Amino acid sequence: MRFAMPVRVTAACAASVLAVATSGCGGQSDEDDGAGVSVITGVYPFEWLTTQVGGDHVDVNNLTEPGVDPHALELSPRQTGQVSEADVAFYVSGLQPAVDDAIEQEGGRSALDVAELVELLPAEEEDDGHDHGEEDDNHGHDEEGAEHEDEHGDHDHGAKDPHMWLDPNRMSQAAEGLAERLAEVDPDHAEEYRANAETTTETLTGIDEEYSGTLADCESRDIVVNHAAFSYLAADYDLNQISVSGIDPDSEPSPARVAEVADLVEEHDVTTVFTETLAPPETAETIAEEANVEVAVLDPLEGITEESPGDDYPSVMEANLETLSSALRCS
Numbered sequence: 001m002r003f004a005m006p007v008r009v010t011a012a013c014a015a016s017v018l019a020v021a022t023s024g025c026g027g028q029s030d031e032d033d034g035a036g037v038s039v040i041t042g043v044y045p046f047e048w049l050t051t052q053v054g055g056d057h058v059d060v061n062n063l064t065e066p067g068v069d070p071h072a073l074e075l076s077p078r079q080t081g082q083v084s085e086a087d088v089a090f091y092v093s094g095l096q097p098a099v100d101d102a103i104e105q106e107g108g109r110s111a112l113d114v115a116e117l118v119e120l121l122p123a124e125e126e127d128d129g130h131d132h133g134e135e136d137d138n139h140g141h142d143e144e145g146a147e148h149e150d151e152h153g154d155h156d157h158g159a160k161d162p163h164m165w166l167d168p169n170r171m172s173q174a175a176e177g178l179a180e181r182l183a184e185v186d187p188d189h190a191e192e193y194r195a196n197a198e199t200t201t202e203t204l205t206g207i208d209e210e211y212s213g214t215l216a217d218c219e220s221r222d223i224v225v226n227h228a229a230f231s232y233l234a235a236d237y238d239l240n241q242i243s244v245s246g247i248d249p250d251s252e253p254s255p256a257r258v259a260e261v262a263d264l265v266e267e268h269d270v271t272t273v274f275t276e277t278l279a280p281p282e283t284a285e286t287i288a289e290e291a292n293v294e295v296a297v298l299d300p301l302e303g304i305t306e307e308s309p310g311d312d313y314p315s316v317m318e319a320n321l322e323t324l325s326s327a328l329r330c331s
Helices: 011-016 044-057 077-085 097-105 168-185 187-214 231-236 255-267 282-291 313-327
Strands: 037-041 058-062 088-091 111-113 222-227 240-245 272-275 294-297
Touching (some): 037 044, 037 077, 037 168, 044 168, 044 187, 044 313, 077 097, 088 097, 088 168, 111 168, 168 187, 187 313, 222 255, 222 282, 231 240, 240 255, 240 282, 255 282, 272 282, 272 313, 282 294, 294 313
Parallel strands (some): 037 058, 037 088, 222 240, 222 272, 272 294
């Protein structure tokens, strides 16, 4: 399966974002470099979305370097200055405290918070092995049926799950909101931004349709993951996320939790434990060895590196779907 892509953002482009402060991955030519609308993004999926919607008229700079866990991002003084100077700071509040602080410090003048554009699901510290995905009857596009408030109190992320980019439909909503903000900043190219958002939405709709069709008939609906980054995927496509850790991948699971998940793997007849590109695989490998199952990568798309299963958002989503289809034994 191949998803149509209006623009491809390569890993090489992502790797160069912070190497040269005045260059962007939005298609600027050398003579026009730095002349477009300056957009700061907090995490890779928003960088990708900005290049699609902004096209040649944006100069996008992603604050999280390739290979860095975005949850643990610390900003240099130079990056903090870039936030204050940007025309638009495109981010999701609660994911990266350093970015939240930098935007608050500059008074929020440039802020475009994805949490203001889409409905975010409540955060879950740990999944209990029950099927929460089925409870969202509107495919994750509102908060009804997702009343799983975080009883453990995830102080790093508040009450909401920021990983909305794993829902192509919410990404479409974010694209539309971004186009409107860019149109306000740069009214001369307003129609181009809106047209680009429409084209991007077509790509995202295609991804959603592929997921819906492929995951409609599977022997299993349980996904055992390193951290709780896949709630939107589970809610949209009627899957059950069983997470070893909470939303923050750096939180260390207790031995009791690891043993509990290993038991759930056997109880639910799970064939695969998923690890991530940016996370150490040891915990997943321990659970898989104890339960005698396989280990595979399910990428939460928090960044693109040479180890990623694709070189941009659509290709990683495609690779994730192929991995899920195999692990869940979909027909």
